[in-house]
Amino acid sequence: MNLILSGTAGAAAQAGAASGVQSLTWLLVGLPLLGAFVLMVGGRRTDRWGHWLAVLLSWAAFVIGAAVFLSVLGEPASERVSVQHLFSWVPAGAFSAEAALRVDTLSLTFVLLVTFVGSLIHVYSVAYMAADPDRRRFFAYLNLFVAAMLLLVLADNYLLLYVGWEGVGLASYLLIGFWNHNPSYAAAAKKAFVANRVGDIGLALAIASMFLVFGGVDFDTVLGGAQQDGLQYQGWMTFIGLMLLLGACGKSAQVPLQSWLGDAMAGPTPVSALIHAATMVTAGVYLVVRSGAVYQAAPTAALIVVIVGALSLLFGAIVASAKDDMKKVLAGSTMSQVGYMMLAAGLGPVGYAFAIFHLVTHGFFKAGMFLGAGSVMHGMDDVVDLRRFGDLARTMRITWLTFGAGWLSIIGFPFLSGFWSKDAIIEAAFVGEGWRPWVFGSVAMLAAGLTAFYASRMFFMMFHGRKRWDTGAHPHEAPPLMTVPMIVLALGSVFLGGVLTIGGAFVNWLTPVVGEAAEEEPVLSVPVITAITLALVAIGALWAWRQYAASDVPVVQPRGSLATVAARRDLFQDDVNEAVFMRPGQYLTRSLVFADTKGVDGAVGGIAGMVAGTAGWLRKFQTGFVRSYAASMLVGVVVLLGALVVVR
Amino acid sequence: MSVIAAAAADFQAPDIDWGALAPVIAVLGAAVLGVILEALLPRRLRNVAQIGLALAALVVSLVLLSVLWAKPPVSVGTVGPAGAVGRLTQGMNLSIMVDRPALFLQASIVVVSLLAVLTMVERSRDADPFTPQGSAVPGSDFENASRQAGLVQTEVLPLLLLAVSGMMVFTAAGDLLTLFVALELLSLPLYILCGLARRRRLLSQEASLKYFLLGSFGSALFLFGAALLYGATATVNLAAMSQVLQSGAPLLVVTGVVLVLAGLLFKVGAVPFHAWTPDVYTGAPTPITGFMAAATKIAAFGALLRVLFYGLAPLQDTWQPVLVIVAVATMVVGSVVAIVQADIKRMLAYSSIAHAGFILTALVAVQEAGISSTLFYVLAYGFTTLGAFAVVALVRERDARNNITGEATHLSQWAGLGRRSPVLAGVFTLFMLAMAGIPLTSGFTAKFAVFSAAVSAGYAWLAVVGVVASAAAVFFYIRVIVLMYFSEPAADATTVVAGRPFTAAAVALGAVATILLGVVPAPVLELARTAATAPFGG
Structure with a gap:
């Protein structure tokens, strides 16, 4: 009976309260939510203009996010944290939770990524979904997703974060099953739902434990408490850390809750690009980085985060190397790349900034690749089998170029975005003492080679080699509404990493949240690491060239070795x-x-x-x-x- | 002359605070005015005039009540010279007590009566729930002629206002005689109203007669009890009685208490004084049934509160066992027998018996929580049951020529209603869920309040019986929902009439109140609590 919503909206004047343009932060969540509401309640009446409303509101959120970003940029680094209190949300005796939004450099990074990439994908979807009778509903869900994701990253306490967490889960479920008249797509949605539910139980237990230990669930109480008395509650910290990790594994498709991501490709391709590549699946990384103080007080939990990251890294890369379904290759790749981030996040302060850095660059190049895949599907009548493509470079110039930019970026071609972020993670993995740097560093390095192999394999099978199309296929370039977002993302894939590396800009930007990392030298010298990594990448790419561009690719899947069969079956995860x-x-x-x-x-x-x-x-x-x-x-x-x- | 002069010198004019009586007088005056208008106005004007007058009187009364709420005047008029009973102190011989509980109850009665008026004023073709000529023999040529002449029984509204004013006094009566007068004032118009159904008139007249006979019996029991109490205490005044009864209760008093309680429990519809309820609720015109189920219940529980918690408070140990027995019997019989009913009005009648039992569990708790939870429950239940009966009035049968005829009250006729009229079925579902006590409806808040009152008074086992009974009761509420949504539609003879703006408004208001009292009950609960903190004369 006490759980009665009370209080008034509006920013309360408190220390560190948001002011000026920052007090508009709530609109970041509010505008897309309004869009979702209007489109869902408005029904068929909004069919004609609904998608444009969704696009408009998404861009409006980006503009507000950018304005907040600029105003935060104008402040000294130590003052780049502010909290906007909206209303007293759950005042229940000893327990209370505010509806409050936290604007700091970490949340703003996500805000910009989500709204910018999200808005581009909104634009792309207008054309991609043009023929779908339910396009309005699709855009309602997309807007719902943006609102929930922004709530997730802006929340000032774990309970509000949980609301956003469930919100993105809901949007993901609705969008995976968007074409739910196909039973296998509906089953895929259900699978994602169940796997996420397992993770969500972990997050819920973690939040409950936080309240038990610290008497509160807001970031200041929990993280401040963990920093101060963490060692005293080592057992609790380890439990909380592991439960948070369970939640992160569910959302980010990491071992052992990875099984849903491949099937989630049943959703429309823009969804795969936005939710299952660029943003939602990285929420787990956000959670771990945000809860850094907990992991610092629980080294065991942090080690398990690294192990989970490393396992997922290899798992995803191996699966991606064997799949013939274009989108499933990308799904495996996403799992693998998120594994990189998770690995970095588990390393502690030395890796936090790089985890988020890779998350941002990955958001661009992976979204670009997915949109490219969507463009190919658009031109090839929804075929996704890599063995039925080949030689598309001629007919789909722009897609070829933009996908190529994503490809070069993901394999870590020197001086492209992916190179900077991945290289930093590999270097960080080599930092430490004892057996760990050697094991994790080698895994990260080996995975770079595997990445080069599967990404190149995919690229060559799509755009080069012999034409293997179905008779009657007429590949053609997509309309500008689709190609322009692809071009923008490609530019980001090429240049963003380099720009953000200049003078350590991105790392410095995140310092107020993730803390200063002590300067430590990797166990191998940096040029050696870079050289070995590049060599592995070159070997992987050349091997793929030999197999899939220089020689003929059979249209029917060959039997393959035992390892290939296992990888095709997702390493027997479902079994x-x-x-x-x-x-x-x-x-x-x-x-x-x-x-x-x-x-x-x-x-x-x-x-x-x-x-x-x-x-x-x-x-x-x-x-x-x-x-x-x-x-x-x-x-x-x-x-x-x-x-x-x-x-x- | 000298005798008269002496008498006049002896006679002390009662000191009456007219302001405190104004809300009642507004309604009572409008009723009298309505009767006069009925005689003077030409036929075509009567309808509009009566509707306007009734609504205006109730609104004015409500406004006056809210004015009084801020500072309730307690002393309202005295009967006889002060000190007629030796041991009385100043201010103890009040016959009407306008205190906060009375004001809360009166306002509740007025509000649900406003909704009830809305359900009674449909006059379009086939919509009028009342017979064109009450005095006509059912099925006679005279009745047919009246119907063809389009006669309208506009006296319904003045009768209703009379009943309302009786109920308002009923909740505020400070002595047993005023209580009895109010009881008759509210009952007599209801007897008549019950017999005015447009269709199934024989059933309606039978209901009216049964109600009259049994009501008279109940009144007689009450009067007998009042006489015994007067014999034992030498006063009919509740305040004085409570003083006298401090010194113990002889058998005479106990007998009187049981008889007075029997009279009041009859109006509430508690077992074993419930037998009239199903027959009368079924036979009466549906808007009248709704009005009785809502307003009469509020008034009767108000009177019970005042008699038990104020006049007979010293005898708590005597009447508490009676109440416990009656509460258990009422909850069980109401919930269980409702399960086998096949007629929707009859089912709702048994449901109202069960609800009376739930409220009685709160009366067992002689403390603030008992009062406030009763006040909240009767109001919440009033809205819900009025809305439910209003919906029943909209579901009709069709004859072979596709004319709309009487109400389709058999449950089988409600099958598949959810597909034909999703909105109506949805609202009715809401009412059913509220009666079942599902959270986020007023029913849950109300049940929670009465059961927690019983628990805090040490009657946890009674609350358990209540919860078990409501669990059994959920069956027949949910059955209607299942029937409406998951059954194949019944024969095409059932139809939902459209174009009934007044009834629709009443249903909508009832639904809104049901949701509001479930989602944000705090303001009304707070009012009820305020009333309970300074009860009866305080």
Whole structure:
């Protein structure tokens, strides 16, 4: 009964409160949410102009985000944190949670990434979804996603973050199953939902534990507490860290909750670009980086984060190397690249900035590649089989160029965006003592080679080699509404990393949130690391060239080696899940159902029968005769009176 | 002359605070004015005049009540010279007590009556729920002629206002005689109103007669009890009585208490004084049923509160067991028998019996929480049940020539209603959920309040019985929902009439109140709590 919303909207004047243009932060969440509301409630009436409204509101959010960014940029580094209190959200006795938004350099980085890439993808979708009768609904979900994602990154406490967390999960579920008339797509949505639910339980447990330990769930209380008394509560910190990691694994498709991402490609391709590549799947990295103080107080949990990252890195890269479905290659690649970020985030302050840096550059080049894939699907009648492409470079010039920019960036071609961010992570992985730098550094380096192989394989199979199209295919370039966002993202894939590296701009920008990293030398010298990495990349790319561009690619999938077969089956992830979780779960539910029908239902049925019998007996007294009614009243009075007299 | 002069010298003019009585007088005056208008106005003007007068009187009354709320005057008029009963102190011989509980209850009655008026004023073809000529023999030529002449029974509204003013006094009566007068004032118009249904008139007249006979019986029991109490305490005044009863309760008093309670519990519809409820609720015109279920219940519980918590407060140990027995019997019988009903009005009648039982659990708790939760419950239930009966009035049968005829009250006729009229079925679903006590509806807040009052008074087991009974009751509420949404539509004979703006407004207001009292109950709960902190004369 105490959970009554109260309080008034509007920024309360408090220390460090947002002022000026920063007080408009709530519009970042509010505008896309308004769009989603209007499009959903407006229904078919908004069919004609709804998508443009969504595009407009998304860009408006970007403009506000940029304005807030500029105003924060004008402040000294130490004052780049402000909190905007909206209203008292859950005032419940000892527990209270504010609806408050936190503007700092970390959240602003996400705001800019989400609104900019998101808006580009909105524009792209206008053309991509033009023929879909439900385009309005699609845009409603997209706007809902943007609002939820911004709430996730702007929230000032874990509970509000959880709202955004569930919001993006909902949007993701709705969009994966957007074409839910196809049962396998609906199943994919359900799979994503279930896997995320497992992770969300972790996040919920983490939040509850935070309240138990620190008596609050806002960032200042929890992270400040972890920094001060973390060592005292080492056991709790490890538990919280692991539970947060479980949540992050669900959302970011990391081992062991990775299985949903490949199937999530059932959603429309712009969705894959925005949600399942550029933004939502990186929310787990955000969570770990944001909760850095917890992991610093729990080295075991941090180590497990690194291990999970490294495993996912290899897992995704291996799967991506064997798939023939273009979008599933990209899905494996996303899992692998998020693994890079997770690995970096687990390394501690030395890796936080690089994790976020790679997250940003990945947001550009991976979104660009997905949009390129969408453009190819657009030109090739929704074919996704790499073996049916080939030689598209001639007919789809712009797609070829923009996809090429993403390709070079992801493999870490020198001086492109991906090179700067990935190289930094590999170097950071080599920092430390004992066996760890050697193991994690080597994994990161090896994965760079694998990345070069699968990305090149994909690129060559799509754009080079022999024409392997279906008869009747007429590949053509996409309309400008689609190509312009691709070009913008390609420019980002090429230059953004370099620009942000100048003078350590990005790392300095994030310092107020993630803290200063102590200067430590990697166990190998930096030029050696770079040289080995580049050599591995070159080997991977050349191997792919030999196999898939210089020689002929069979149109029918060859049997392949045992390793290839395993990778094609996602390293048996679904078989493992089925054997370990699904089957025992089914036995459990079956036995529960049995107990329910025999035991509980029997009891319920018996009681119901008894009640009905009683009712049948009682209704006999409702004879309709006034005389018997009056008699019953009289008898009632006498009985009551008699009872009283006896009791006295 | 000298005798008269002496009598006049002895006679002390009662000291009456007219301002405090103004809300009642507004309604009562409008009722009297309505009767006069009925006689004077030409036929075509009567309808509009009566509707306007009734609505205006109720609104004015509500405004006056809200003015009084700020500073309730307690002393309103005295009966007989002060000190007629020796041990009385100043201010203890009040016959009408306008205190905060009275004001809350009166306002509740006026508000639900406003909604009830809206359900009664549909006059378009087939919509009028009342017979064109109450005095006509059912099925006679005279009745047909009246119908063809398009006669309208506009006396309904003055009768309703009379009943409302009786109810308002009922909740504020400071002595047993005023209570009895108010009881008759509210009952007599209802007896008549019950017999005025347009269709199934025999059933309606039977209901009216049954209600009259049994009501008279109940009144007689009450009067007998009042007489016994007067015999034992030498006063009919509740305040004085509570003083006298401090010294103990002889058998005479106990008998009187049980008889007075029987009279009041009859109006509430509690077991074993409930037998009239299903028959009368089924036979009466549906808007009248809704009005009785809502307003009469508020008034009767108000009177029970005042008699038990004020006049008979010293005898708590005597009447508490009676109330406990009655509460349990009422909850169980109401919930259980409702399960086997096949007629929607009859089911709602048993449901109202069950709800009376739930409220009685709060009365067992003799403390503030008992008062405030009762006040909240009767208001919340009033809105819901009025809305539900208003919906029932909209679901009709069709005859072979596609004319709209009587109400389709058999449950089977409601099958598949959700597909034909999603909005109406949705609203009715809301009312059913509220009656079942599902969270975010007023029903949940109300049930939570009464059961927690019982628990805090040490009657946890009674609350458990209440919860079990409401769990059983959920069955028949949900069954209607299942029927509306998940069954194949019944024969095409059922139809939902459209173009009934007044009824629709009443349904909408009832629905809004049901949601508001469930989602943001705090303001009204706070009002109820304020009323309960300074109860009865305080």
